[in-house]
Amino acid sequence: MPNTRNRSTSMKKIKRRAPSGESREYYERRKKGAKKAHCAICKAKLLGVKKTGAKSTKKPERKFGGNLCHKCQAKVVVEAARVKEGAKSIEDVDIIYRKHVEGILE
Numbered sequence: 001m002p003n004t005r006n007r008s009t010s011m012k013k014i015k016r017r018a019p020s021g022e023s024r025e026y027y028e029r030r031k032k033g034a035k036k037a038h039c040a041i042c043k044a045k046l047l048g049v050k051k052t053g054a055k056s057t058k059k060p061e062r063k064f065g066g067n068l069c070h071k072c073q074a075k076v077v078v079e080a081a082r083v084k085e086g087a088k089s090i091e092d093v094d095i096i097y098r099k100h101v102e103g104i105l106e
């Protein structure tokens with residue numbers, strides 16, 4: 001039976017292999033609060049995204065601001081322009097960008 005302080009659901013059980021070869025259980029407090037915003041495509045941390053303040057100050061006001069990083073956003077916009085001009089078909093766009101490219105075209 002774990003210690004009383006470790007029986008709370010806010011404690012996370014971690015199994016580790018000790019150098020001796022036996023497995024041991026440790027307890028760690030779960031982290032509180034929301035996680036930092038990440039890019040939906042490359043999972044990079046998004047800069048300029050805050051939790052508090054006015055709506056216009058909380059995230060970049062460009063297209064996909066607060067959702068995609070600047071690199072992925074630029075790539076999506078370029079791919080959308082190519083599809084729009086007929087230089088590329090939507091099937092030729094990389095599948096990770098396709099959903100966002102379709103969002104611009106509609």
Ligand SMILES: [Zn+2]
Nearest residue numbers: 039042069072
């Ligand atoms: Zn990205």
